[in-house]
Amino acid sequence: GAVVSQHPSWVICKSGTSVKIECRSLDFQATTMFWYRQFPKQSLMLMATSNEGSKATYEQGVEKDKFLINHASLTLSTLTVTSAHPEDSSFYICSARDILADRPEQYFGPGTRLTVT
């Protein structure tokens, strides 16, 4: 149980284009999903907290107009990187919290490796 999927697992795009990453909780409902970014040899950096049916909460320094987050259902959140640039190349990981779980564990998706050329 508690499986989170991400799609795509990797993507290469040209500078200036937009890329959408999907995060799905496959066997549980998640009112809250989290989006992280991780650069090589660095720790996870929380970008935003996504709440079903409401606006995402962005961490300081993260541009909300550049990283659009939509959490339209209890099992799906999307992150759209708009007008991507090479510096946006990174490993993007989502996680989800099971609303019925008795501990505040986050279940992680496998990650999406984005390369912007």
Added chain:
Amino acid sequence: GQNIDQPTEMTATEGAIVQINCTYQTSGFNGLFWYQQHAGEAPTFLSYNVLDGLEEKGRFSSFLSRSKGYSYLLLKELQMKDSASYLCAVTDSNYQLIWGAGTKLIIKP
């Protein structure tokens, strides 16, 4: 501010035991997690401690002392596949996970 400290890197020998420490200062406490992350992969759950004491799960054990703001992850009978980063994370009063920077564990034959 909120802060979690863990060593940046540790080296150990295959078959040995290693202890990875984590100290934290957070606004409130609702549990501490240890995750394992192999290079290029997402983190995977190892353990969760919310009460003081030792939790044992196979070769891995995790200890918590809330009064000291301290936890450790103990890995026994180390295997080469245990080479990974180990992330300590604390759930604060808002149930938000505060992440440590991770400890890179290198296992040598």
